[in-house]
Amino acid sequence: MMEFLHQALDFFLHLDKHLNEIVCEYGTLSYLILFLIVFVETGLVVMPLLPGDSLLFAVGALAASSATCAGAGQVGLDITIVIPLLITAALLGDNVNYFVGKTLGSQIAKRERILFFKREYLTQTEAFYEKHGGQTVIMARFVPIVRTLAPFVAGAGSMNYRKYITFCVIGAVVWVVGITMLGYLVGHLPIVKNNFEIVVLGIIGFSVLPIVFQFFKKK
DSSP, X not given: OHHHHHHHHHHHXXXXXHHHHXXXXXXXXXXXXXXXXXXXXXXXXXXXXXXXXXXXXXXXXXXXXXXXXTTTEEEOOOHHHHHHHHHHHHHHHHHHHHHHXXXXXXXXXXXXXXXXXXXXXXXXXXXXXXXXXXXXHHHHTTSTTHHHHHHHHHHHTXXXXXXXXXXXXXXXXXXXXXXXXXXXXXXXXXXXXXXXXXXXXXXXXXXXXXXXXXXXXXX
C-alpha cells in the first residue's frame, strides 16, 4: 500500500517527466491515453483522485516544448488536437457520470447510503444548486474531487439535463482551454520546468482552496 502511494505521489509531482515517457513510448497512442485519463477522472465517480488540472498544465507544457526521446529526437503533442480531444473526453465523462447519478438517484433517496453517498449529501447539494444555479457546474470543474462528484449529484438530484449540459459544455471548454493554454504559454520556461513539483503543488493547493474555505465557513 505504501509503495502504491509513493508511486502515485511521484506520478503527480513529476507529471512532466512521466508524460514525456508516455509520449516517447506510445507516440500517437498517447492521445488515447490522455483521453482515457480525463474521461475516467470526470466520468467514474469512484475515481476522483486522478490528475486533472496538473495533467492539463503538463500537456500544454509538453505541446509547447516537445518530448525528448532517446534515439528518437523530439516527439511532440499537437495542441490543436489535444485541446478538442480532452474537451470531448471531459464532456463524455460528465455525461456518463450524470446519467449514472440519475439512475441511482432514486435509490439514494430511499436509502441512507450508497457507497460513500449519503442521502443528506444529495439534499445539501440540491440546495446548493438551487441557490447558486448552473454556474455551480462551471465552478466545480476547477475543484479536484468535486469535479468528479458534481455531475453525479446533478444527475441524482433535480437538475434539468438541458440546463446541466449548457453549463457543462461551458465549464469543459473553459477548463481544458484555460489550463492547457496556461501550460503551453509558460510551462516550457526554465523557471517552471526546473521547479515543476512546486508548480504542481501550487496548482493543487489553489484548486482546493474553495473546499478549505467552505470547511472553515461551515465550522
